[in-house]
Each structure stands twice: as C-alpha cells, then as structure tokens.
Amino acid sequence: GAVVSQHPSRVICKSGTSVKIECRSLDFQATTMFWYRQFPKQSLMLMATSNEGSKATYEQGVEKDKFLINHASLTLSTLTVTSAHPEDSSFYICSAGTASGDTDTQYFGPGTRLTVL
C-alpha cells in the first residue's frame, strides 16, 4: 500500500516553455502533498507544501509564480514549471502524507527528471 506515482518520469523541454508534473496517491487519500527538488549528489530541498483544496505554502526563496502547485483532489497534485530555463533542470520529487493510518510518514514518488534545453 501507500504508493505514489509521478508522471512523466523524464521530460525534456525548450527554454521558455511550461512543464506540468503530476503526482498521484494510488491507494490512499493524501491530505497533504509536498514537492521537493533534488540537485545532483545533494539532499532534497522542500519547495512547497499543499493541502487539498487550499493554496500551497512555499518555502523561502521559491518563486510561487514560477512553480505553480495545484492540489485539486485528495489523490492528485500538480507542479507546473512556468517559462522554464536551463537552471530549472533538476529532479523533482513529490511526497504525500495521509490523515489516517500511518500519519507521521511521507510516501515518495519516484521523481521526475526535468531537462531544459
């Protein structure tokens, strides 16, 4: 149980275009979803936290207008990187937490590797 999927797993786009990444909880309701960014050989950096039906809370230094997060249902959150530039190339990871069962654990998706040319 507690499976989180991400789509796509890899995406290559041209500079200036927008890219949407989906994060789904497959077998549980995710009351909270988190988006992270991971640079090569570094730890995960939390970008934002989103609760279903409300606006995301962004970490300091993360541009909310550039990284749009939508958490429209208890099983789906999306991250849209708008007007992507090469410096946005990274590994983006989502995780989900649940209000029932194991409430103190986040379940991670497999990640999406974004390459901006």
Add this chain to the structure above:
Amino acid sequence: GNSVTQMEGPVTLSEEAFLTINCTYTATGYPSLFWYVQYPGEGLQLLLKATKADDKGSNKGFEATYRKETTSFHLEKGSVQVSDSAVYFCALSDTGTASKLTFGTGTRLQVTL
C-alpha cells in the same frame, strides 16, 4: 530551527562488513526520526522510523535507535550486501502527523565483493 547532520560519504565497505552511518539532529520538542534509502535511479523509500525516545526502528536487517540524550539516530547493519549500495538519508519531522521533513545531506554507501 531543525537540522540533521549526517556523516559524509561515500562509505565503501566489503560485503558482509558492519555498517554504521551516523546521524545527529537538532529539533525543538519531540520529533519523529526516519531513515530513507534511495537506490540508483529510483525515488526515496522509507527504510525505518522511530517516533519516540528509546524506540528502535528496524527493517531489512537495518536498525536505528532514537537516542534523545545524544540526539542521535545512527543507522546500523551487521552484514551489508552489494544490493545495499544506495544513498541513505536521515530525516526528522517535528509533529506527529506527516509534516515538513528536514533531511540530512545523504550518505552514499558502496558495497563491493
């Protein structure tokens, strides 16, 4: 604020060697502590966790004990295998529900034959 400090890697061991990866933390209150593992090309997987002092988390031969007095959560395994080669992240969350995780920088483990 919260912080997690892990020993720097990479850690290179021969198969069947004993493993210790040190992790210490700084937090207010009583955090939950976690070890996550990231295998090459994959996402993070929860390896084990402990939610209160003196708890021992264990999974797949790995163990870690929540030591409040030393603010530590060191990861150990008695006999590593090549398949254990991965990056290991220590993390904490500061409330009882899935909340913001603070990660350490990760320790890469390489196990050779």
